[in-house]
Amino acid sequence: MLQQTRVQTVIEYYNRWMKKWPTIRHLSEASLEEVNEMWAGLGYYRRARFLSEGAKMIVAEGGGFPGTVSALRKVPGIGNYTAGAIASIAFKEVVPVVDGNVIRVLSRQKAISANPKDSLTVKKFWALAAQLVDPCRPGDFNQSLMELGAVICTPLNPDCKSCPVSAQCRALSMSKHDNSVLVTDFPTKVVKTKQRHDISSACVVEILETKDESEEKQPNSVFLLVKRPDEGLLAGLWEFPSIILKEEANLTTRRKATDSFLKKSFNLDPKKNCSIVLREDVGEFVHVFSHIRLKIHVELLILRLKGGTNDWFEKQDKGTITWKCVESNALSSMGLTSGVRKVM
DNA sequence: CATACGTGGAG
DNA sequence: TCTCCAAGTAT
Numbered sequence: 360m361l362q363q364t365r366v367q368t369v370i371e372y373y374n375r376w377m378k379k380w381p382t383i384r385h386l387s388e389a390s391l392e393e394v395n396e397m398w399a400g401l402g403y404y405r406r407a408r409f410l411s412e413g414a415k416m417i418v419a420e421g422g423g424f425p426g427t428v429s430a431l432r433k434v435p436g437i438g439n440y441t442a443g444a445i446a447s448i449a450f451k452e453v454v455p456v457v458d459g460n461v462i463r464v465l466s467r468q469k470a471i472s473a474n475p476k477d478s479l480t481v482k483k484f485w486a487l488a489a490q491l492v493d494p495c496r497p498g499d500f501n502q503s504l505m506e507l508g509a510v511i512c513t514p515l516n517p518d519c520k521s522c523p524v525s526a527q528c529r530a531l532s533m534s535k536h537d538n539s540v541l542v543t544d545f546p547t548k549v550v551k552t553k554q555r556h557d558i559s560s561a562c563v564v565e566i567l568e569t570k571d572e573s574e575e576k577q578p579n580s581v582f583l584l585v586k587r588p589d590e591g592l593l594a595g596l597w598e599f600p601s602i603i604l605k606e607e608a609n610l611t612t613r614r615k616a617t618d619s620f621l622k623k624s625f626n627l628d629p630k631k632n633c634s635i636v637l638r639e640d641v642g643e644f645v646h647v648f649s650h651i652r653l654k655i656h657v658e659l660l661i662l663r664l665k666g667g668t669n670d671w672f673e674k675q676d677k678g679t680i681t682w683k684c685v686e687s688n689a690l691s692s693m694g695l696t697s698g699v700r701k702v703m
Numbered sequence: 704c705a706t707a708c709g710t711g712g713a714g
Numbered sequence: 715t716c717t718c719c720a721a722g723t724a725t
Binding site for chain 1: 704705706707708709710711712713714
């Protein structure tokens with residue numbers, strides 16, 4: 360959970376998670392569907408899948424929890440950093456860790472101006488950290504180094520006055536002798552690939568159900584959710600029916616595209632089997648992923664089925680698309696991605 | 704080796 | 715509003 364994610368963000372998820380699955384065996388018995396649900400909102404959802412797969416692997420092999428870096432590295436989702444962290448902190452193996460904090464601290468300490476993403480440079484950081492790690496308390500040492508980066512040797516305004524190792528910091532020393540050098544010049548900035556700009560149209564489809572024993576009650580309603588493909592962005596997660604537009608489009612054009620999608624995928628056709636109770640253009644917002652800037656147009660579409668829900672359910676093509684209908688209160692309590700929650 | 708892969712807090 | 719980046723990993 361902590362990979363690329365702040366502790367503050369993780370805490371709530373961690374506590375809920377550990378309550379639901381107190382042991383690795385419990386987790387190994389959970390479905391990916393449940394795991395995704397519990398992870399929803401945390402991001403980088405492959406981590407959840409790997410965690411699930413990792414738990415299954417460890418339980419299946421029956422050898423207990425892997426206790427060395429080399430054994431840990433075989434578990435999906437555990438890379439160099441996590442293996443080093445677990446091995447040193449939990450099992451006192453004398454191995455280093457290199458995360459974003461460590462890279463920042465070491466690149467300043469040694470005034471390393473090479474691209475910190477470059478694989479040769481990364482190796483250098485690992486070698487440096489390995490050389491430094493305290494053989495008596497590797498876990499404490501590693502956490503100290505990361506904490507130094509998190510609290511004092513911070514990205515923007517490092518507190519060099521409070522730094523316990525400022526005396527040996529090459530970046531600080533350089534900055535004192537050369538006005539053109541700043542401690543924050545290290546690590547050097549990496550040019551990142553620019554975000555793709557996508558445009559989509561999401562349609563919140565609410566289907567009114569008329570009860571047979573109609574006792575003047577409010578009709579129940581359900582919302583249509585679609586499961587995303589098992590690979591790629593937000594893999595296997597639920598969302599409101601949505602389509603990616605090739606270019607910016609006006610409401611009429613968007614509705615045409617949405618209608619076609621709803622007809623093809625769900626056999627929802629106002630000309631045949633349903634009537635539109637309400638259709639409203641809700642507005643738009645921008646949702647930002649790590650590598651995509653997605654503008655989402657949102658519509659609310661309230662329908663009433665002519666033949667009743669059961670008829671419609673049975674006529675669905677179960678093969679092409681995975682979908683489900685959920686009631687309003689189930690919807691608000693279910694795990695949804697951040698973007699889907701904004702749409703809602 | 705470069706890129707895909709979320710989300711949110713801080714300045 | 716924009717930039718930066720967080721206890722990274724897999725492909």
